[in-house]
Amino acid sequence: MRKHSTKVFLIGVSICCACVIDTLAFSQVEYTASDMRDPFENQLPKEQVIREVPQEVKPPEEVKPPELKVESLVAGGPIPQAIIKGNILRVGDEVEEAKIISITKDGVQISYHEKTFFYPAPSKLFRNTKGGNDDK
Numbered sequence: 001m002r003k004h005s006t007k008v009f010l011i012g013v014s015i016c017c018a019c020v021i022d023t024l025a026f027s028q029v030e031y032t033a034s035d036m037r038d039p040f041e042n043q044l045p046k047e048q049v050i051r052e053v054p055q056e057v058k059p060p061e062e063v064k065p066p067e068l069k070v071e072s073l074v075a076g077g078p079i080p081q082a083i084i085k086g087n088i089l090r091v092g093d094e095v096e097e098a099k100i101i102s103i104t105k106d107g108v109q110i111s112y113h114e115k116t117f118f119y120p121a122p123s124k125l126f127r128n129t130k131g132g133n134d135d136k
Helices: 002-026
Strands: 070-074 081-084 087-090 098-104 107-112 115-120
Touching (some): 070 107, 081 098
16 A cells, blocks of 8 residues: 555656646746836946037138238338338338238238238339339
């Protein structure tokens, strides 16, 4: 009788194990914690794509110098002066929105809209003359 009860016991245990294994194998685990954060979600901050809008590159405007004529220069003294449009001007003076930067025996250098221009002395314009006769 003992053999028979052992067999019945083993059969019962094997049936119970089979039921437990079957339940574990075919059951699906669902994540139901909807109020909690997902542990598999990336926690790093998302990269923001910064798009630079290409700006039109404008060619620099060509600055046309004012039409000035150096009529006379006094460059040898302690305060160099130039006569432009009938006005006696010194370094730092302005004429037609142009600021005089330097006055030398060769001419006058001005700054106009952040560009520098050079106007030659009157004697430099007529270099090729001999005694009042033009070589033209």
